Amino acid sequence: MELRHLRYFVSVVDMGSLSKASALLLVSQPSLSQQIAAMEYDLGVPLLLRSAAGVKPTDAGTKLYRHARIVLRQLQELEADIANEGSGAVGPVAVGLPTSIASVLAVPLVERLRKDHPGVKLQLFESFSGYLNELLANGRLDMAILFRSSDAPGISVRPLFTEELSVFGAPDIGDINAATCDLALLAGVPMVLPERTNGLRVLVERAFSEAGVALNVTCDIDSLPVMMKLVRNGDFATINSSGVARAAEIPILARRLINPVVKRTVSLCQPTGIPQSAAALAAEETIRTLAREHAAIWDKASD
Known part of the structure; x- marks a missing residue:
């Protein structure tokens, strides 16, 4: 399996459609379908559920999607780190914020990262916590602020404030x-x-x-x-x-x-078992700093 196969598969799942993914990837739809079919043959399991409404990943496809996301993100971080050696934190970082938290922290987070870490490319997702938890589990996010107080399988939970x-x-x-x-x-x-x-x-x-x-x-x-x-x-x-x-x-x-x-406890949640990039560490430090600076809006910010 090649990296381009992983990119193809991630794009298909993200778009929910082979035709939309083929347009995004500039690959013909028949060729894209053949690539996905070849992956299914090599792995010995169906990866997509196909219907008139589009495509969705099977259970095996969901596992592949999660791992492919991690591999592709780490490759992107590797390329950024090498290309910008000695330039401080660089590369992408995906952060999820619940809407209520985003109303306070989203703008300061964007501005502070741009000022202190100009090499970091922030991808900010705003949604309800349930969807953010799903994105975190699927490898779409490096971290998310969620309303929980204890660790979950595969997720570390560090309280920010109550x-x-x-x-x-x-x-x-x-x-x-x-x-x-x-x-x-x-x-x-x-x-x-x-x-x-x-x-x-x-x-x-x-x-x-x-x-x-x-x-x-x-x-x-x-x-x-x-x-x-x-x-x-x-x-x-x-x-x-x-x-x-x-x-x-x-x-x-x-x-x-x-x-x-x-x-309720508001915590910074991150996947376990995946090394944090310099960009992710910079984002985590910035989020913690902003939580302390805005402590008056909530009851108490944790160290």
């Missing part, structure tokens, strides 16, 4: 001039929250259940900007990081939840 959650909106509930809101006051209040498998949703549902408070989720929305727009329109409330309110360009009613206080 954040408290706030209720956004609900102007008719409690004292809008107060800094806090008792969770019991939110019984039956129409809420918009991420879908039920989302970590934030699980945390909120657990807090309401343990407090014996009725949670009224009227709509599942996997978009922080859309949720905040609905909150500003006045028909719904939501629950999210207190840092979102403090970093918001447009003021929004937000009060920290109490009785109970609802907290």
